[in-house]
């Protein structure tokens with residue numbers, strides 16, 4: 001089955017070049033030259049991965065990223081003309097999986113697309129394989145790997161798939177201390193792409209959600225990393 005890649009980029013020439021590279025690799029490609037079309041194609045074309053420029057007419061890339069993340073866990077790679085560290089942090093914070101600064105080599109980008117899709121497929125296959133009845137109860141949390149749902153006091157709480165995976169990993173290793181690197185390897189499972197700083201970003205988001213229920217299970221172990229503890 002070939003994957004569908006949506007390129008949302010207003011530099012037409014760049015979008016077309018990337019489209020050709022991906023087409024040669026066997027991907028189905030759709031181009032959108034502004035943010036509004038981009039959002040429309042997210043619904044109509046149902047991409048498996050999005051290459052998303054930040055500065056776009058009508059709707060900007062960060063807004064699109066946030067909107068997509070409300071409903072989908074597909075990989076999003078941000079393409080940016082800026083190289084500021086802040087932008088990178090913001091993009092990863094709103095749920096982008098990767099961040100590439102222009103100018104970049106199309107071949108390198110294709111390699112990243114492949115890697116992200118491979119990881120995404122692996123995660124989903126594991127979801128199916130490990131699915132059967134795997135449930136973890138920890139304190140007020142009940143996490144079901146079958147349905148990828150989290151409950152607090154038996155009320156369902158919304159986590160994205162990745163947030164769920166981080167929380168599930170923690171809850172399955174009560175009181176064990178992990179470094180960011182160990183968490184990244186265990187949950188993301190890939191060292192060469194992506195960014196280790198996303199670990200802290202995900203933990204921050206999970207903590208914020210748990211905090212709404214006065215839950216503080218993910219502790220910082222200063223100088224080492226994190227641990228999950230219901231005490």
Ligand code: CA
Pocket residue numbers: 009010011053054055056
């Ligand atoms: Ca642009």
